[in-house]
Amino acid sequence: MQKKSVRDLDVDGKKVLVRVDFNVPVKDGEVTDDTRIDRAMPTIGMLVERGAKVALISHLGRPKGSPDPKYAMDPVAKRLGEMLGRHVEKLDTAVGQEVSDALDNLPEGGVVLLENSRFYEGETKNDPGFADELAAPFDLYVNDAFGAAHRAHATTVGVAERLPAAAGLLLEREVDYLDGVLKDPERPFVAILGGAKVSDKLGVIESLLGVADSLLIGGAMCFTFFKAKGYGVGKSLVEDDYLEEAKRLMQEAGDKLVLPVDVVAAREFEADAEHRTVSVDGVPEGWMGLDIGPETVELFAGRISGAKTVFWNGPMGVFEMDAFAKGTEGVARAVAESDATSVVGGGDSVAAVNKLGLEREMSHISTGGGASLEYVEGKELPGVAVLPDR
Ligand SMILES: Nc1ncnc2c1ncn2[C@@H]1O[C@H](COP(=O)(O)OP(=O)(O)O)[C@@H](O)[C@H]1O
Numbered sequence: 001m002q003k004k005s006v007r008d009l010d011v012d013g014k015k016v017l018v019r020v021d022f023n024v025p026v027k028d029g030e031v032t033d034d035t036r037i038d039r040a041m042p043t044i045g046m047l048v049e050r051g052a053k054v055a056l057i058s059h060l061g062r063p064k065g066s067p068d069p070k071y072a073m074d075p076v077a078k079r080l081g082e083m084l085g086r087h088v089e090k091l092d093t094a095v096g097q098e099v100s101d102a103l104d105n106l107p108e109g110g111v112v113l114l115e116n117s118r119f120y121e122g123e124t125k126n127d128p129g130f131a132d133e134l135a136a137p138f139d140l141y142v143n144d145a146f147g148a149a150h151r152a153h154a155t156t157v158g159v160a161e162r163l164p165a166a167a168g169l170l171l172e173r174e175v176d177y178l179d180g181v182l183k184d185p186e187r188p189f190v191a192i193l194g195g196a197k198v199s200d201k202l203g204v205i206e207s208l209l210g211v212a213d214s215l216l217i218g219g220a221m222c223f224t225f226f227k228a229k230g231y232g233v234g235k236s237l238v239e240d241d242y243l244e245e246a247k248r249l250m251q252e253a254g255d256k257l258v259l260p261v262d263v264v265a266a267r268e269f270e271a272d273a274e275h276r277t278v279s280v281d282g283v284p285e286g287w288m289g290l291d292i293g294p295e296t297v298e299l300f301a302g303r304i305s306g307a308k309t310v311f312w313n314g315p316m317g318v319f320e321m322d323a324f325a326k327g328t329e330g331v332a333r334a335v336a337e338s339d340a341t342s343v344v345g346g347g348d349s350v351a352a353v354n355k356l357g358l359e360r361e362m363s364h365i366s367t368g369g370g371a372s373l374e375y376v377e378g379k380e381l382p383g384v385a386v387l388p389d390r
């Protein structure tokens with residue numbers, strides 16, 4: 001990566017704002033997968049050892065630009081402290097005098113966690129005034145949030161335009177790996193797309209079809225295609241604005257685009273909901289598709305076994321609920337058993353692979369889902385582009 005690196009910064013005694021992606025799954029106040037925190041440790045450790053005063057900032061979930069206790073950073077601060085082996089003060093704000101005071105009182109090598117950046121509507125708007133407020137107390141900025149690098153927000157772009165900025169070690173590592181493996185992949189290159197960020201990720205499908213030899217679509221992503229085919233999808237997640245595009249893509253892509261042949265339909269979005277496997281045009285009215293079915297796992301596994309490179313973003317179903325985890329498990333095992341170079345990217349996909357204990361079977365675990373997707377399709381990531389060259 002040809003961007004200025006945190007390694008090149010003189011941080012001793014400096015107040016450093018570090019953008020991390022701590023958008024981790026949290027349940028009952030506990031972090032249920034700490035991969036993204038773990039992957040930020042090298043950068044945090046380097047800054048601490050070199051005597052910086054470190055303030056970490058991240059988003060968590062999708063609060064709507066104002067404080068929402070459900071998305072406060074406290075569970076993250078607790079887990080971070082356990083992993084750092086010390087108490088990490090978490091502020092209830094991301095800007096203002098409280099931040100300045102905390103930095104003045106922070107010893108060199110100290111770490112503080114700021115509040116969720118998305119509690120401020122200026123974050124996702126990349127509002128200049130908010131970026132000014134974020135940058136004000138600091139001397140330097142490091143972006144180590146690969147998972148959010150596809151977002152042109154105040155904490156990923158705006159602040160980088162206001163402070164001497166550099167890439168963190170994780171951001172460097174992720175970009176260098178993807179450059180190495182996915183810019184000119186060994187073929188057949190099979191891409192697997194799932195998850196629930198339908199409106200976000202449908203947009204990358206056309207580009208992925210231009211890069212991959214096969215694109216397998218599961219998770220909630222497939223129901224827009226089924227609705228475009230005229231199938232009843234019940235209450236499944238669908239992006240109605242994309243139906244015409246989906247029709248066009250299915251015509252143009254031919255058998256490169258591989259859709260499920262059976263799904264697990266549920267009466268409601270509950271772990272103990274009544275559910276059954278149905279053909280893809282058989283989702284009962286008022287029900288919703290929450291996993292791919294066993295025949296689809298077979299079909300996808302067949303494509304995966306023949307691949308030399310696999311890139312997977314997005315669980316195949318609501319894997320957090322056991323009844324709808326079999327599709328994700330089947331695909332994860334097929335990827336693990338293949339002799340392909342395998343990249344699994346995304347906070348939830350990585351959590352699923354970790355839950356199955358298969359992370360070591362993968363060639364690379366990427367902390368970015370949308371970010372790696374957009375990088376693979378050839379897009380420049382705003383959070384990287386804004387950083388100064390070396
Ligand atoms: N059919 C489905 N309907 C609703 N949600 C789904 C479905 N399949 C998967 N999901 C959800 O997708 C979420 C992850 O999506 P996303 O954030 O795009 O993945 P990643 O973090 O790996 O990039 C999971 O929380 C999972 O429960």
Ligand SMILES: O=C(OP(=O)(O)O)[C@H](O)COP(=O)(O)O
Pocket residue numbers: 021023061062147148151197345346347348367368369370371
């Ligand atoms: O979890 C993330 O993306 P991912 O779900 O694609 O892995 C990133 O933290 C970005 O989160 P966002 O999609 O709410 O901007």
Ligand SMILES: [Mg+2]
Pocket residue numbers: 346347348349369
């Ligand atoms: Mg996710």
